[in-house]
Amino acid sequence: MSGSRPSKAQYESCCNEFFWCLNNVAKGIVRDQMPYAWRMYHQVVHVELEKMAEWYIAAEHDYSDLWRAIFAxxxxxxxxxxxxxxxxxxxxxxxxxxxxxxxxxxxxxxxxTE
Incomplete structure (x- = not known):
């Protein structure tokens, strides 16, 4: 977790990438292209989910206190x-x-101390 607050552009990009790329996951499932669907989910969609989860934890703890973020x-x-x-x-x-x-x-x- 970077611990820094995302910019508006980073936040919007994360949301856009998460939802936009889900259509590729859905298409892969419907077309029975499971390796493609899983790859898109894990390498693209899930990455955005992880970013949002990191930002959520940081936001709950003012983006500053790493110990509080760890415990959360x-x-x-x-x-x-x-x-x-x-x-x-x-x-x-x-x-x-x-x-x-x-x-x-x-x-x-x-x-x-060293």
């Missing part, structure tokens, strides 16, 4: 992973999450 990203990931795991019949690994959250909290309080 962890909350979002947890929420999604639990729902996906439930849908697939998998158990979410809370032990790993809790261990990493303790580590991040510890690191957040550290000051390193």
């Amino acid at each position: 990203g962890c909350d979002l990931f947890r929420s999604l992973a639990v729902k996906v795991g439930t849908h697939l019949g998998y158990v979410y690994n809370e032990k790993d999450e809790k261990g990493m959250m303790r580590y991040l909290e510890m690191m957040k309080g550290e000051t390193f």
Whole structure:
């Protein structure tokens, strides 16, 4: 995540690219060109989704506090992973999450000098 606020042009370009390229994904599915549809989705559409998600997290935290953005990203990931795991019949690994959250909290309080 760059942590910087997108310009109006970057924001509009992201929205345009996301929706405009979905038509290619849909065409590929309808034409049974699945490799093309998946490539368009992952290499173009999903990239724009990731940008918007990064901007969302940064916007929620004033584009400045990386620690807050990290913890917000962890909350979002947890929420999604639990729902996906439930849908697939998998158990979410809370032990790993809790261990990493303790580590991040510890690191957040550290000051390193050289």
